[in-house]
Amino acid sequence: MIEPSLALYGDAFDRVDRHLEELLAATGVRYCLLVDRKGFVLSHKEALWAPRPPALDSVATLVASNAAATAALANMLGERTFSEQIHQGENGTLYVESVGDQALLTLIFDVSVPLGRVKVHTKKTIAQVAAILQELQDAPPMQFSEDFSKGASALLDDLLG
Amino acid sequence: MSTINFAAREINCKIVYYGPGMSGKTTNLKHVFSKVPPHLRGEMVSLATEDERTLFFDFLPLDLGTVQGFKTRFHLYTVPGQVFYNASRKLILRGVDGIVFVADSAPNRLRANAESMRNLRENLAEYGIDVRDVPIVLQVNKRDIEGALPVEMIRAVVDPKKELQLFEATAHTGNGVFETLKSVSRLVLDRLSQNK
Numbered sequence: 001m002i003e004p005s006l007a008l009y010g011d012a013f014d015r016v017d018r019h020l021e022e023l024l025a026a027t028g029v030r031y032c033l034l035v036d037r038k039g040f041v042l043s044h045k046e047a048l049w050a051p052r053p054p055a056l057d058s059v060a061t062l063v064a065s066n067a068a069a070t071a072a073l074a075n076m077l078g079e080r081t082f083s084e085q086i087h088q089g090e091n092g093t094l095y096v097e098s099v100g101d102q103a104l105l106t107l108i109f110d111v112s113v114p115l116g117r118v119k120v121h122t123k124k125t126i127a128q129v130a131a132i133l134q135e136l137q138d139a140p141p142m143q144f145s146e147d148f149s150k151g152a153s154a155l156l157d158d159l160l161g
Numbered sequence: 162m163s164t165i166n167f168a169a170r171e172i173n174c175k176i177v178y179y180g181p182g183m184s185g186k187t188t189n190l191k192h193v194f195s196k197v198p199p200h201l202r203g204e205m206v207s208l209a210t211e212d213e214r215t216l217f218f219d220f221l222p223l224d225l226g227t228v229q230g231f232k233t234r235f236h237l238y239t240v241p242g243q244v245f246y247n248a249s250r251k252l253i254l255r256g257v258d259g260i261v262f263v264a265d266s267a268p269n270r271l272r273a274n275a276e277s278m279r280n281l282r283e284n285l286a287e288y289g290i291d292v293r294d295v296p297i298v299l300q301v302n303k304r305d306i307e308g309a310l311p312v313e314m315i316r317a318v319v320d321p322k323k324e325l326q327l328f329e330a331t332a333h334t335g336n337g338v339f340e341t342l343k344s345v346s347r348l349v350l351d352r353l354s355q356n357k
Contacts, residue, residue: 008165038256039236040164040173057203057222061236065217068252144229149354151228153347159201159225160343 008042012132012139019132020045023125027118029109030092034129036103039064063096063106086115097122100130164256171232174349175256176342179281180263181273182214182242185302188332189263190219190237193342196335197223215241218253225346235346242277251284259296259349261341263332264319266301266309275318296348299325300341302332 008016020032020043030050034043039061046053053059066085074082087094095107095118105126107118164173178186187207194205203222210216218238225233240250262281264274282292299320301312312329320327326344330337 036164036256038164038173038175042164055204057236058206058220061206061220065252068255069217069249072248072252144354146354148229148231149351152225152233152350155226155228155233156343156346156350159197159223160339160346 008136012136013043015132016043016129017045019125019128023121026121027107027109028113029107029118031108033060033106034099034103035060035063035106037064037068037101042103059106063104067096067098067104095119095122097126099126100133102133103129105129170230171234172353173234173236174258174353175236175238176259176261176345176349177253177257178237178239178261178263179250179277180242181265181270181277182244184242184263184265184270184274185332186239186242186263187215187219189261189300189338189341190221190239192332192335192338193223193237194221196339214243215239216246217241217249244276247280247284250280251287254284254288257295258352259345261298261300261345262319262325263300263302264315266303266315267306268308268310271310271315271318274315278319293324296345296352297325298341298345298348299327300330300337301327302330304329304336305331305334
């Protein structure tokens with residue numbers, strides 16, 4: 001195991017979900033994603049008025065890879081990390097900030113949303129979410145039975161022949 | 162270990178195709194993409210140079226289906242094979258759950274195969290991982306080319322102790338592609354249920 005796994009359990013998941021919901025409401029962004037460092041989506045929220053989001057798997061993968069590359073650059077330049085990334089286009093902005101060493105909070109929003117407001121609210125959310133992820137480190141690992149392996153193997157046969 | 166989103170009831174596993182430049186890693190993914198029903202796969206993302214060499218990675222999400230109430234998904238990645246892209250290769254190995262080592266059968270690529278395997282060991286070691294801690298299968302690709310090296314010769318330089326499951330393949334025709342993927346997927350899922 002190269003990266004620690006993250007398993008979001010019921011109550012913790014609900015609390016993370018709530019914080020993302022609040023962040024969405026407070027900032028007016030379109031999409032808000034919590035992504036782990038491996039590039040998997042842990043939680044995501046979108047504004048009611050937002051159009052259908054892009055492929056979240058791809059967004060998460062590229063965000064995590066970009067963050068990893070940025071961190072490698074930071075190390076080469078003598079920094080421990082660059083904790084935030086901002087990509088501004090003509091119509092929209094992608095804002096990514098680290099949630100400790102485990103995850104990345106990613107916000108996608110229109111030019112009409114002030115970046116300063118996003119930053120202020122995001123920092124508050126990050127403190128809350130980081131505390132929850134910290135708690136999860138002490139949670140017992142998930143257990144899967146032998147049946148899981150058998151069931152998955154049957155699906156593999158169906159998919160790959 | 163795989164990322165488990167208990168509340169969303171999802172299990173995500175990361176499989177990386179590793180090997181020397183032009184050994185056929187991207188071709189493996191392209192074949193999977195072309196043959197898997199669209200509702201079971203996501204977009205294929207390729208970050209490549211103008212001459213179609215992989216610059217950072219290729220990425221393809223694949224849905225296996227629901228197992229015991231958990232939506233189980235594989236994320237397939239390739240790494241850039243060219244020697245000078247090692248920083249990218251190392252980053253892509255983050256969080257890997259299983260590896261397909263794609264060796265090249267071309268007669269002049271024996272050394273490149275050996276160096277790529279050594280590079281894999283070194284990159285894993287830098288994350289504090291022994292190569293034996295990660296499920297790996299060996300795919301000997303390009304079996305259809307003229308003068309293809311004997312499989313055992315390739316194995317002797319990348320897997321001398323014969324510890325890895327080996328599959329012969331010709332990725333551009335699809336031969337051996339699914340067998341390889343199935344094998345590594347099974348190893349990853351077995352490990353998940355053994356909770357290693």
